[in-house]
Amino acid sequence: MTQTSHLSRQDLDTLAVELDAIYDDVPSTCCANSGECCSLTPAEMDEGWATMFPLYKAEYARIADHVRRTFDAERAAQLLSITDERPERCPFLGDDNGCTIYAVRPLICRTYAVMNHDTIAEAAERHRGELPEQWVRQFVMRETGMVCPRVTVTQPEKLVRHANNLVTGAYERAMVRLSRRLELVSAQRKKLIRPLIRTRSWPLRWTWGGYNALCLTPVEWVTEKLQKYWRRSQLNDLD
DSSP states (O other): OOOOOSSOHHHHHHHHHHHHHHHTTSOOEEEOOOOGGGBOOHHHHHTTOOTTOSEEHHHHHHHHHHHHHHSOHHHHHHHHHOOOSSOSBOTTBOTTSOBTTGGGOOHHHHHTTOSOHHHHHHHHHHHBTTBOHHHHHHHHHHHHTTOOTTEEESOGGGHHHHHHHHHHTHHHHHHHHHHHHOOOSOHHHHHHHHHHHTOSOOEEEEOHHHHHHHHTSOHHHIIIIIHHHHHHOSOOEEO
16 A cells, blocks of 8 residues: 655645635534444435545545554554445544544534534525525535534634635635645556546545545556446545
């Protein structure tokens, strides 16, 4: 398994600063650490749910770097070898139901359950009439599906801006801009992969296992398994 990053140390440090600037708009929370949002029930697996999804390409690069730098070699190798696109349990969920990459967790984990039924309704009312109704409806549907009564917002002063970012897609646009700028693999590996996946596009959003399969698997795995893996993929969101 190749475990080195194609990005330079300066690139990764700059990326970390830019991601943190985006994350700073998200109100901080505390929760009961039940782990329910980090694992899937059999019914949720059947319905197509996924843990830690969507994971933006920029976030994957940062988390992979964090794993290499902070985990012991054996555990890092295990995490970077995961190719399961949709595991039942997030690979970063600890035995105590705590997040083992909390400092660099992705946007989807930071925004999960920040909104409750009251703040969703308030935001919808505030934006209705000034933004497209479809945006508002999608916001309500998405955030309602992530409400958790065990989550408490500890920075309520950020809620208005946060809700605006969700309704208008500001978070998504910022993450897409960062992700489009990055090259996760060498030109040589891209040349190997492109005929197999038959597209010049690269996923802007995927999962931890999906990106590992694309970026870190040995050449033998790529030539023998990637094409079938790609065809069966359900979550590779192309640019």
